[in-house]
Amino acid sequence: MSFAFAKETVRKAISAHSALGLVCCALLYLICVTGTAIVLYEEWQRFEQLDAPEMSQIEPAAVQRAIENVLESESDGPSTTHLYVHLPTADLPRTTITTDTQAVHVDAQGEVVAPEENAWAEFLLALHYRLNLPALYGMTLVGLFGAMIVALAVSGVVAHPRIFRDAFRLRARRADDVATMDWHNRLAVWTLPFALAISLTGAMIGLFYVSGGGLAAAGYGGDSEAALAPIFGDEPEGDSSPAGIPNAAPALAFMEREYPEVEPYYVILHDPGTAGQHMQIIAEHPRRLIFGEYYAFDAAGDFHGTVGLADGTVGQQLSASTYNLHFGNYGGLPVKIAYILFGIALSVVVATGTFIWLDKRERRGKASTRLRAAWWGLVAGVPAALVLTLVARLVLGNTAPFVAIFWIACVLAVLLPVIAAQRSLSGQSNREVAASAGMRGIEAS
Amino acid sequence: MDAGLLMWLAAVFALTGVAVLRMSWGRATRSTPLNLAGWGALLVGLALADRAAGEWGIAVTVLVIGAAALAALAVAACKPVNRGPRKAPRTAHRGANEIKPRSRSGLLTFTVAGPLALGASLLFALAIRALILFGGGAEADANVAVLATVPIAWPVLAFALLMMSRRADQFAWVLGIAALAAPFLMFQGTTV
Numbered sequence: 001m002s003f004a005f006a007k008e009t010v011r012k013a014i015s016a017h018s019a020l021g022l023v024c025c026a027l028l029y030l031i032c033v034t035g036t037a038i039v040l041y042e043e044w045q046r047f048e049q050l051d052a053p054e055m056s057q058i059e060p061a062a063v064q065r066a067i068e069n070v071l072e073s074e075s076d077g078p079s080t081t082h083l084y085v086h087l088p089t090a091d092l093p094r095t096t097i098t099t100d101t102q103a104v105h106v107d108a109q110g111e112v113v114a115p116e117e118n119a120w121a122e123f124l125l126a127l128h129y130r131l132n133l134p135a136l137y138g139m140t141l142v143g144l145f146g147a148m149i150v151a152l153a154v155s156g157v158v159a160h161p162r163i164f165r166d167a168f169r170l171r172a173r174r175a176d177d178v179a180t181m182d183w184h185n186r187l188a189v190w191t192l193p194f195a196l197a198i199s200l201t202g203a204m205i206g207l208f209y210v211s212g213g214g215l216a217a218a219g220y221g222g223d224s225e226a227a228l229a230p231i232f233g234d235e236p237e238g239d240s241s242p243a244g245i246p247n248a249a250p251a252l253a254f255m256e257r258e259y260p261e262v263e264p265y266y267v268i269l270h271d272p273g274t275a276g277q278h279m280q281i282i283a284e285h286p287r288r289l290i291f292g293e294y295y296a297f298d299a300a301g302d303f304h305g306t307v308g309l310a311d312g313t314v315g316q317q318l319s320a321s322t323y324n325l326h327f328g329n330y331g332g333l334p335v336k337i338a339y340i341l342f343g344i345a346l347s348v349v350v351a352t353g354t355f356i357w358l359d360k361r362e363r364r365g366k367a368s369t370r371l372r373a374a375w376w377g378l379v380a381g382v383p384a385a386l387v388l389t390l391v392a393r394l395v396l397g398n399t400a401p402f403v404a405i406f407w408i409a410c411v412l413a414v415l416l417p418v419i420a421a422q423r424s425l426s427g428q429s430n431r432e433v434a435a436s437a438g439m440r441g442i443e444a445s
Numbered sequence: 446m447d448a449g450l451l452m453w454l455a456a457v458f459a460l461t462g463v464a465v466l467r468m469s470w471g472r473a474t475r476s477t478p479l480n481l482a483g484w485g486a487l488l489v490g491l492a493l494a495d496r497a498a499g500e501w502g503i504a505v506t507v508l509v510i511g512a513a514a515l516a517a518l519a520v521a522a523c524k525p526v527n528r529g530p531r532k533a534p535r536t537a538h539r540g541a542n543e544i545k546p547r548s549r550s551g552l553l554t555f556t557v558a559g560p561l562a563l564g565a566s567l568l569f570a571l572a573i574r575a576l577i578l579f580g581g582g583a584e585a586d587a588n589v590a591v592l593a594t595v596p597i598a599w600p601v602l603a604f605a606l607l608m609m610s611r612r613a614d615q616f617a618w619v620l621g622i623a624a625l626a627a628p629f630l631m632f633q634g635t636t637v
Binding site: 009012013015016019020023143146147148149150151154155164165166167168169170171172173174186187190191193194197199200203204207208210211212214215218219227228230231287288289308312313314315316318319321325330331335338339341342345 | 466507517526574595596607633
C-alpha cells in the first residue's frame with residue numbers, strides 16, 4: 001500500500017521536514033530524553049528518599065491529625081494559602097503534606113516524620129516542563145516544540161510514500177546510511193500514534209500561555225482563571241477573617257462511603273484557617289484517562305458536588321485527560337514501561353533525523369566533521385548529563401546544584417568533541433601540507 | 446462480557462493484526478485480503494477496547510499495537526543483511542536536497558511559518574470557539590476547543606506554508622485565515 005502523493009509533493013515535504021527538524025532538533029531531543037526519564041517521576045521520588053514512611057492507606061482521622069500538626073508547626077509564620085495532602089497511591093505509597101513554605105512526610109498516625117527531599121525529581125520535571133526557565137517562557141518554548149513534533153509527524157508521513165510497505169524493514173546490521181534511515185523511518189512510523197498523543201497533549205499544556213492567554217484576552221478581559229473556570233471549576237470568593245482548621249476526616253469518610261469505586265489521592269485545603277476556606281478531594285477513576293475528579297467540600301466536610309471532569313462535557317473530560325495521556329500514568333508500571341520504550345524510540349528518531357541530514361550533506365561533498373561531532377556530543381551528552389545530576393544527588397544530597405551541573409555538562413559534551421574534531425582536522429591538514437612539501441622536495445632534488 | 450476479558454481479547458486482536466500485516470507487507474507481491482485482514486483485526490481490537498473501557502481501553506490497545514510492532518522490528522534488526530557495497534540509501538526523496546532551493550530569506554520564512562502562522566491559528570481557534578457558542582455548545586467545550594485547536598492548526602499550517610513555493614501564496618494563506626477569523630473576535634463574550 002502506498003500513498004499517492006506526487007513526486008514534487010514528496011520532495012517539498014522532505015525539504016519542509018528537514019527544515020523543521022534542523023530548527024528543532026537539539027531542544028527536541030532534550031525534551032524527548034527528559035520526557036522519557038520523567039515517566040518514572042513517582043519512582044524517582046521513592047528512590048531519592050528510601051527511608052520516607054510508606055503505607056498502602058491512611059485513616060481519615062490520621063490525615064486530619066497530620067493537617068493539624070503541619071498547620072501547628074507554621075502557627076508562628078505567615079498563613080499558607082493552600083495545603084495539599086498527597087494520599088498514598090500504588091505508585092507513590094506515601095502521605096506528604098505541602099504548604100506554601102514546606103513539604104513533609106507523615107506516618108500512618110499523622111505524625112510529621114521528615115521533610116520531603118525530592119529535589120532531583122523536581123529538577124527533572126522542571127527541565128522537561130520548562131527547560132529550567134521561568135514558566136511563561138519555558139512552558140511556551142516546550143509547547144512550541146511539542147507542536148513541531150506534530151508538524152514533523154505530518155511532514156514525515158507525506159515524505160514517505162512507502163510508509164506501510166516498508167513498515168517492518170529494518171536493515172540495522174548494515175551499520176551504514178541505509179541503517180540510519182531505516183531506524184529513523186521505522187521507529188517513526190510505529191511511534192506515530194504515541195508521538196501524536198504526547199506531542200498534542202504536551203503542546204496543549206505548554207502552549208497554554210498562548211492559547212489560554214489569547215482566550216482570556218479575547219473573552220474574559222485578560223482573566224485566565226475565569227477562562228478556565230468553565231472547565232476546571234472556579235474558586236469561591238475568599239474571606240480572610242480567622243476561622244478554625246477545616247475538618248478533612250468527614251470528607252474522606254464521605255468519599256469512602258459514597259464513592260467506594262474511586263481512589264482519592266489528594267486533599268486540597270484552600271485558604272485554611274480563614275472563614276472563606278474550603279476543601280477539594282481529587283480522586284482517580286480507575287480505567288479512565290482523566291487525572292481525576294474534583295469533589296468539593298466545605299470546612300466542616302459537607303459535600304458540595306463535583307466539577308464534572310469525569311462526567312461533564314466532552315471538553316472537560318478531554319482537558320482532564322491530557323496530563324495522564326502525556327505522562328503515561330494511567331495504567332501502572334506496564335504503561336510506564338511502554339512509554340519509556342516509545343520515548344526512547346522517539347529520542348532515537350530525533351537523533352537519527354539529524355544524522356540523516358549530516359549523511360546527505362557529506363554525500364554532497366560538504367564536510368560535516370565538526371557538526372557531526374557536536375551532534376554526537378549532544379546525543380550522548382544529554383543522557384550522560386542527567387546521569388551526572390543523579391550521581392550528584394546521591395553524593396552531594398538534596399541541595400546539589402542540578403541545573404548548573406546539567407547545563408554545564410551539556411555544553412561541555414557538545415564543545416569537547418568539536419574541539420577534538422577541530423584538532424584532528426588541523427593535524428590532518430598539517431600532515432597533508434608536510435606530505436605536499438616533502439613531495440616538492442623530492443621533485444626538486 | 447467482563448471488561449477485563451474484553452481488554453485481553455482486544456490485545457489478542459491487536460497482536461494478530463500486527464502479525465498479519467507483518468506477513469502481508471513482507472510478501473513480494475501485494476495481498477489485498479491479507480492487508481484487509483490485518484487492518485480489520487486492528488480495528489476489531491480497538492473496537493473491543495473501546496467497548497471494554499472507552500478511551501482508556503483504546504489508549505492501552507494502541508500501546509499494545511506499537512509494542513508488538515517494535516518487537517517485530519527488533520527481530521528484523523537482528524537479521525543478517527546482504528552486505529553489498531556501501532551506497533546512498535534509495536528513498537523516494539533521494540536527491541531532494543540536491544535540487545537548489547529557491548533563494549529566499551530564511552528569517553522571513555521563519556516569521557511567516559512561526560509567529561504569523563501561530564497568530565493566525567489562534568484567531569482560527571477563537572473563531573471555532575465563537576461558532577461553538579453560536580451553535581449552543583457549552584462554554585467549557587468552546588474554551589477547550591481553543592486550547593486544543595492551536596496545537597493542531599499551527600503545525601499543520603506551518604507545514605503547509607513550508608510546502609509552498611511562492612512567498613505570495615504563504616502570505617495569502619496566513620493573512621487569509623487571519624482575515625476570515627478576525628471578525629469572530631467580536632463575539633468572544635457570547636455565551637448561550
